[in-house]
Amino acid sequence: xxxxxxxxxxxxxxxxxxxxxxxxxxxxxxxxxxxxxxxxxxxxxxxxxxxxxxxxxxxxxxxxxxxxxxxxxxxxxxxxxxxxxxxxxxxxxxxxxxxxxxxxxxxxxxxxxxxxxxxxxxxxxxxxxxxxxxxxxxxxxxxxxxxxxxxxxxxxxxxxxxxxxxxxxxxxxxxxxxxxxxxxxxxxxxxxxxxxxxxxxxxxxxxxxxxxxxxxxxxxxxxxxxxxxxxxxxxxxxxxxxxxxxxxxxxxxxxxxxxxxxxxxxxxxxxxxxxxxxxxxxxxxxxxxxxxxxxxxxxxxxxxxxxxxxxxxxxxxxxxxxxxxxxxxxxxxxxxxxxxxxxxxxxxxxxxxxxxxxxxxxxxxxxxxxxxxxxxxxxxxxxxxxxxxxxxxxxxxxxxxxxxxxxxxxxxxxxxxxxxxxxxxxxxxxxxxxxxxxxxxxxxxxxxxxxxxxxxxxxxxxxxxxxxxxxxxxxxxxxxxxxxxxxxxxxxxxxxxxxxxxxxxxxxxxx
Amino acid sequence: xxxxxxxxxxxxxxxxxxxxxxxxxxxxxxxxxxxxxxxxxxxxxxxxxxxxxxxxxxxxxxxxxxxxxxxxxxxxxxxxxxxxxxxxxxxxxxxxxxxxxxxxxxxxxxxxxxxxxxxxxxxxxxxxxxxxxxxxxxxxxxxxxxxxxxxxxxxxxxxxxxxxxxxxxxxxxxxxxxxxxxxxxxxxxxxxxxxxxxxxxxxxxxxxxxxxxxxxxxxxxxxxxxxxxxxxxxxxxxxxxxxxxxxxxxxxxxxxxxxxxxxxxxxxxxxxxxxxxxxxxxxxxxxxxxxxxxxxxxxxxxxxxxxxxxxxxxxxxxxxxxxxxxxx
Numbered sequence: 001x002x003x004x005x006x007x008x009x010x011x012x013x014x015x016x017x018x019x020x021x022x023x024x025x026x027x028x029x030x031x032x033x034x035x036x037x038x039x040x041x042x043x044x045x046x047x048x049x050x051x052x053x054x055x056x057x058x059x060x061x062x063x064x065x066x067x068x069x070x071x072x073x074x075x076x077x078x079x080x081x082x083x084x085x086x087x088x089x090x091x092x093x094x095x096x097x098x099x100x101x102x103x104x105x106x107x108x109x110x111x112x113x114x115x116x117x118x119x120x121x122x123x124x125x126x127x128x129x130x131x132x133x134x135x136x137x138x139x140x141x142x143x144x145x146x147x148x149x150x151x152x153x154x155x156x157x158x159x160x161x162x163x164x165x166x167x168x169x170x171x172x173x174x175x176x177x178x179x180x181x182x183x184x185x186x187x188x189x190x191x192x193x194x195x196x197x198x199x200x201x202x203x204x205x206x207x208x209x210x211x212x213x214x215x216x217x218x219x220x221x222x223x224x225x226x227x228x229x230x231x232x233x234x235x236x237x238x239x240x241x242x243x244x245x246x247x248x249x250x251x252x253x254x255x256x257x258x259x260x261x262x263x264x265x266x267x268x269x270x271x272x273x274x275x276x277x278x279x280x281x282x283x284x285x286x287x288x289x290x291x292x293x294x295x296x297x298x299x300x301x302x303x304x305x306x307x308x309x310x311x312x313x314x315x316x317x318x319x320x321x322x323x324x325x326x327x328x329x330x331x332x333x334x335x336x337x338x339x340x341x342x343x344x345x346x347x348x349x350x351x352x353x354x355x356x357x358x359x360x361x362x363x364x365x366x367x368x369x370x371x372x373x374x375x376x377x378x379x380x381x382x383x384x385x386x387x388x389x390x391x392x393x394x395x396x397x398x399x400x401x402x403x404x405x406x407x408x409x410x411x412x413x414x415x416x417x418x419x420x421x422x423x424x425x426x427x428x429x430x431x432x433x434x435x436x437x438x439x440x441x442x443x444x445x446x447x448x449x450x451x452x453x454x455x456x457x458x459x460x461x462x463x464x465x466x467x468x469x470x471x472x473x474x475x476x477x478x479x480x481x482x483x484x485x486x487x488x489x490x491x492x493x494x495x496x497x498x499x500x501x502x503x504x505x506x507x508x509x510x511x
Numbered sequence: 512x513x514x515x516x517x518x519x520x521x522x523x524x525x526x527x528x529x530x531x532x533x534x535x536x537x538x539x540x541x542x543x544x545x546x547x548x549x550x551x552x553x554x555x556x557x558x559x560x561x562x563x564x565x566x567x568x569x570x571x572x573x574x575x576x577x578x579x580x581x582x583x584x585x586x587x588x589x590x591x592x593x594x595x596x597x598x599x600x601x602x603x604x605x606x607x608x609x610x611x612x613x614x615x616x617x618x619x620x621x622x623x624x625x626x627x628x629x630x631x632x633x634x635x636x637x638x639x640x641x642x643x644x645x646x647x648x649x650x651x652x653x654x655x656x657x658x659x660x661x662x663x664x665x666x667x668x669x670x671x672x673x674x675x676x677x678x679x680x681x682x683x684x685x686x687x688x689x690x691x692x693x694x695x696x697x698x699x700x701x702x703x704x705x706x707x708x709x710x711x712x713x714x715x716x717x718x719x720x721x722x723x724x725x726x727x728x729x730x731x732x733x734x735x736x737x738x739x740x741x742x743x744x745x746x747x748x749x750x751x752x753x754x755x756x757x758x759x760x761x762x763x764x765x766x767x768x769x770x771x772x773x774x775x776x777x778x779x780x781x782x783x784x785x786x787x788x789x790x791x792x793x794x795x796x797x798x799x800x801x802x803x804x805x806x807x808x809x810x811x812x813x814x815x816x817x818x819x820x821x822x823x824x825x826x827x828x829x830x831x832x833x834x835x836x837x838x839x
Contacts, residue, residue, distance in 0.1 A: 311726075332728040343726050350726065354719035354787065363716060364727035366709035374708040418727075 008033045008068060008201045009054070009085070009170050015062035016049055023049040024061070024225045031170055036192060036202045038212040041222035042244055042463055047205050048090075050222065051172055054203075055087040056080035067169075084169035088159045088176055090205075095159030096147050103129035103143035105158050109166060136161040136191060153180040160188065164195065171195065172203040177211060178298065189215055207297055209237045209501045219243075237501045238494060252468045255489025257449070260289030260472050265323070266456035267308075267339075267426045272317035274303045279481040280317060285426060285456035290448065292471025293460045295500050300480035301460045302344060305428045308458070309341040310334035321425055335364060338425030342415055342432055344460075350415045351403055358385035358399040361418050368422070388417035392447055409440025416444055420451065428458045433466045445470040464496050478504045522784035525831060530799055537806035544809055551688060557775075557801035558694040559584070559749050559756075564772040564779075564793050565694075565701045566745025569738040571776055571788035572705065574718045575624075575631040577739060580746035581769030582642035583616050587750025589646040592655040592760025595669050602672025606751060613747025616642060617740035624739065625732045639769070647762060655760035671758050679755025690752040694794075697745065701790040714738065715787075767818065774821055775800055778828040786832055800824065 007030035016024040024046045031037055041047045053061045056077040065072050067083050074080050080087070089095055096105050104111055106129035129143055136157055147155060156176065163171060173192075177185045192215065196202055206212055212219060213235060221229040221243040229243035264287045271280040281304060285291045293301050307314045310328030319326045321337055328334035334341075343349035352360055362369055362381050369381050385399040394413045396406055403411060412432065419427055429448075433441045448457060448470060461467045467474055468491050476484045476499040484499040484507065486492065499507055538545035563580050570577040587609045594605035616638065623634040651661060657670040681689040705711035716724040717731055725731050753764060778799060779792030803824065804817055812820075 330730075331726065332730065335728045341726070348720075348722060350720075350723050352716055352719040352723055354715060359712065363712075363723075366712055370709040374710060375703075376707060376709055376712060 005033055006069060007031055007066075010066040010069075011050070011054065011063065012066065013063035014050065014053060014065075016053060016058060016060075022225055024053075026063075027222065027225070027227055029220050029227075031201045031203060033169070033199045033201050034196055035217040036196050036204055036215055038216035038219045039203055039205045039222065040207075040209070040212065040219060040240060040244055041228070045222040045228075045244070046225040047222055048174070049225075051087065051174055051203070051205065054080065054170075055085055055172060081166075084167075085172070086163040086166060086168035086170070087172040088156075088163050088174065090174040090178065092152055092156050092159065095162075096155045098148040099146060101144050101146055102133075102141050102150065102158065105147050106132045106138075106143075106162055106165075108162060132161050132165040135164050137187065153184050156180050157184065157188075160191075164191070168200060170201045170203065172205070174205045175207065176204075177206065177208060185211070209240050210503065212240065213237060238497060241497045241501065252491050253449075253470065253472060253488040255487075258289075258472045258488050259452075261287040261454075262289075266321070266454075267326075268320040269304075269308065270318045270320070272304065272307060272319065273315045274300065274307055274312070274480070276315050278315065279479075281480075281482060283458075283475070283482075285458060287454050287456060288452055289473065290452060290457040290459060290471045292467030292474040293458060293477055294462065294464050294467045294474060294496065295477030297462055299477040299500070301462075301477050302430055303480075304477075305341060305430050305458070305460055308334075308426070308428055309339060338423075339428070340364075340419040340424045340426070341428040342419055342430060344431035344434060346408075346412055346415055346435065350418075351411060353403060356400050356402055357389070357394070357396055357406070357414055358382055360403050360414050361385045361388055361399075361421065364418055365422055384421060388421055392417050392420075393443060407440075408435045409444075412436045413440060413444060416447075420447075423453065424455045424457075426456045426458065428460070430460045431462070432459065433461060433463070441466070442469075464493060464500070468493065468496075476500055478502075478507070483507045519784075522831075524783075526778075526781045526795075526799075526828070527783070530795070530802070533799075533803065533806065537802070537809070541806070541809045544806055547686070549805070549809075551686070551691065553798065553801045553805045554691040554694075555688050556805060557771075557797040558688070558690045559753050560768050560771040560775065561794060561797035561801075562690075562694045562697055562749040562752065563746050563768060564775040564797055565697055565790055566742040566749075567772055567776050568701060568705070568779075568788045568790055568793050569714065569741045570631075572714045572718045573735060573738050574721075575735070575738065576635065576773075577620070577742045578632065578635040578769065578773075579616065579620060579638040579642055580742060580749075580772060581765045582639045582646070583613055583743050583746040584750035584753060584768055585765035586616075586642050586646035587613065587747045588754040588757075588764045589650065589655065589760045589762070591675070591751060591754045592671070593649050595671050595675065596655050596657055596659070596667045596760070597650075597661065597669060599669035602675030605672070605675065609747050609751060610744060613744045613750075614740055616747075617743030618736070620743065621736040621739045625735055643765070650760065650762075652762065654762050656758075671755075675751075676755050676758055679752050679757070690756065693748075693752065697748070698790055698794050705790055710737075718787075770818075771797075771800060771821070774825045777825060781828045781832045784832075796828075 009031040011027065011029050014024055014027045027050060039047055049058065052058045054065065056074045056079050059075040065074055072083055074083065103126045107125045110116065110128050111125055126143055133139055133141060138157055138161055141154060160176065176188060192202055204216060217233065219231040219235055219240055221231065223244060231239065231243065265284050266287045267285040269281060269283045271282060273280050295301050306312045308319065310331045310333055321339065326337060328337065328339065352363065358381050362384065370376050382399055389396060389399055392413045394410050394417065396410065403414065406414065416432065432444060459467060459470055471488070473485065473487045474491065474496065475482050476496055478500060481504060483504050486496065543549060563584060567577055567580060590612055591605040591609045594600045594608050595602065620634055620638050623629045624631050653659060655667060657667060659667045661667060678689055683689065683692060705714065713729055713734055716729065717734055721731050754760065757764070775797035776788060776793045778796030779789060780786055782792030782795050785792060800821060803820065807820065
């Protein structure tokens, strides 16, 4: 790397808002030729927004982009492309056209170029495709196979090969290893290093911090839409995470606040294997206990929750509720047993946009509000909704206000209220603080702790702080298994961070 | 500020005001319009597709679309005629047969949508075609009436049951037509189900966010089946009313029933600015179409203008519903 050289692409004071949400605020980065710059940040930190601005997907941003020192107007993907900026997006199937062949996908640029003859030049396309395939050692691919017949990982390699084919100045890779095998990842790393040495500037976005420590020359950190650090070599997983999460001014649960009754087990999962080939997981939740589960995205946390809530049947293993076998065939049965789940991604999975606050709150328990003829008792609904709005301090005009009129944090409170209206046996909260402001987050956490009573709760979050602030006990998931456990009062965040990010074999061998 | 208020007011009341103005204008321009007899004529003219559109409402609420209801009504006409005129069955038997047939069509559509996973619009388009063709087969492509010569040379001996015909032609107290009464009863029933019961709440929940509905324990597929079966059965019921009114099995009986029914439901979105399928708006939408056709005909509009006018009304109502409210 040669930092004395001039940056090839600079972004200055970049800002972007979506409605009331400030996605990016005054962000600066310089990208130099011949370096791999990793871009990291928690979910919602603004990584994707920044990338989408650079590659021309979002127009209407604030600030400016300089290319080779001159201001460049990038208002559509074609502009970025003409400036030599190539992007491989995270969602693989957006990068390939599934109905076309491998050759056509590889040589897509040529195929769609206006210079193509009027009649399809099969041989020419195929020849060009073979050249592009060779860049990434993809010679084993059948050039005539339609892309929908080949594995996801090969599709990803095709996107990357195509991006490389146009000799980009700046190559952006968004989570490129999230769906390819380790061996393929190794091959990708070799290629990336070769490109870097050839003078290409590479922006590498990933949640896999151990990859970054190996591959990157510098690490840029985003937090809450702002620059939060620029790390130089040598970096460790620990200091990267510290920059991502920031100084911790939260209050983890204290030992004396733990009210769990450790003598009585509320819920137990014994040897649960979510999918064939997975590893068995054992989990216990006691009466009055809030168990936190943390781990990186893809560690298998949500998949486990889905088994507990009856969405999927486990491949093997047993579950018990208050000592009795618990085998929910579907969600309805889980709910009947008093096992509730607040799903991640509120707007897609939980909110009914056409319903008002009252209707959103009572949705799971309509039977409690209807008579023998199934006629709804709106008065009773309003009363209950009012009670939950007051006790959870949901800020709204009235229980009849539309759900859209609420802030993200208050919408989340509505979704939580929905499941705390009736006393649960076990309540699972999957990423309950996504898109929730700090104040609402604290209020929800506090409410849960104060009202847990004799129920059990599982709170799942990628962000360690979100778990530590609420849970009596924390377990860490990594690659589909539990790699460590800590209890309130004895929380060591550094250790938790290491557990989430290191390869599981290393953790287990070092313990 | 004033602008916002004007917009909100027109979103809420605009449709009803237009309807009221039309009603008054027709009454002034053509006093015969404003007579009990004629007003019942208006209702009579809308009650068949008006009934159908009430069934369609279930499907629209779960964010689906059923294009097969016109064909289902048509096959009901043919099969009820075939049952009584050719097979010489009783009126009651004919009614049971066609209602079961309607349920079977609804079940098959649900199967295509839920199990085979064909998108609803395409599944019901396919079924529209299939059922429309199927209705011609029993009679060999001919209309069925007493004395009709069938494909095999036999003469149909049976006739329409008098009780059956009463459903289409009778009047309570010699004033209120039976089919209008039936439409009103079904409308009230559908209104209570959709607006007052937990089932209605579940239908609207599925329409709003099917994944969220699934995650609060709703069996979404079960409710899809119920919606499509309701739609088909109610379409059959409308077919019974139609057969009873004409008293024979006409091969071309479906006419513009499907289009009228869907237009009525979509116009219904604009009523009171609710922007969602609702039985009250649906019925008003149907009556609006009927009133407009009746009034314009009385003012000597020629028949070939009808579809054009209906189309204009539909496009205007949709622009009103979606265009105005978008700016909110």
